[in-house]
Amino acid sequence: MFRYSLNTLGAGLIALALFTTGCDTIKNAGNKEKGAVIGAASGAVIGGVIGNNVGNKKNSALGAIIGGVVGGAAGTYIGDRMDRQAERIEEEIPGAEVTRVGEGINVTFDESSGVYFATNKYNINSESSATLHKLAGIFKEYPNTLVLVEGHTDNTGSAEYNMGLSQRRAESVTNYLVGQGISSGRFTTKWFGETQPKYDNSTAEGRAKNRRVEIAIVADEQLKEEARKQAQ
Secondary structure: OOEEEEOOOOHHHHHHHHHHHOHHHHHHOOOOOOOOOOOHHHHHHHHHHHHOOOOOOOOHHHHHHHHOOOOHHHHHHHHHHHHHHHHHHHHHOOOOEEEEEOOEEEEEEOOOOOOOOOOOOOOOOHHHHHHHHHHHHHHHHOOOEEEEEEEOOOOOOOHHHHHHHHHHHHHHHHHHHHHOOOOHHHEEEEEOOOOOOOOOOOOHHHHHHHOOEEEEEEEOHHHHHHHHHHHO
């Protein structure tokens, strides 16, 4: 079952909880409570809090998801659809780490979960191709979403080289998905090199997990408008 990364509680309570317990709040929160009262402004604040409490005090994927929340009954409508999409991703790509966050989805692929790049390479190999083909099919099932693709590396090699490598890997993923018929307008592509580690780079296991691609999935304006109308 995919993980819920954040209960959709009142904005003040969430902010207090995150400041109090930091990263564990995000990792260990229970199932969501629907009908949260979180406006876009408070969402941006919460996104900033999350950004300072995940990994190496940075996590732009979670910030992007929480920063754009609609909240209220409309947010519940969006969340229901994100639940279904998250379930589909887990069904089709069992190795991916799928986390439901607020009104969006955070998907992480590392070297053991379906999108793998050989050392110093950025081309999409056969295993990665199979995984991304499945992901593209799900994006077609849920067309009213926007997708942020991020590239990350470990700290082996120079920071400058790693930044370029993460860029090429993130762009390879985006280009593959666009090549599968997904509109390029749905994608934003970013890269962070070694600047956003989630795990300890002093261990082989940690470095392998930090060599990852993260995807954030959020509602587009059409789905948000549909949600607002349904909430009236």
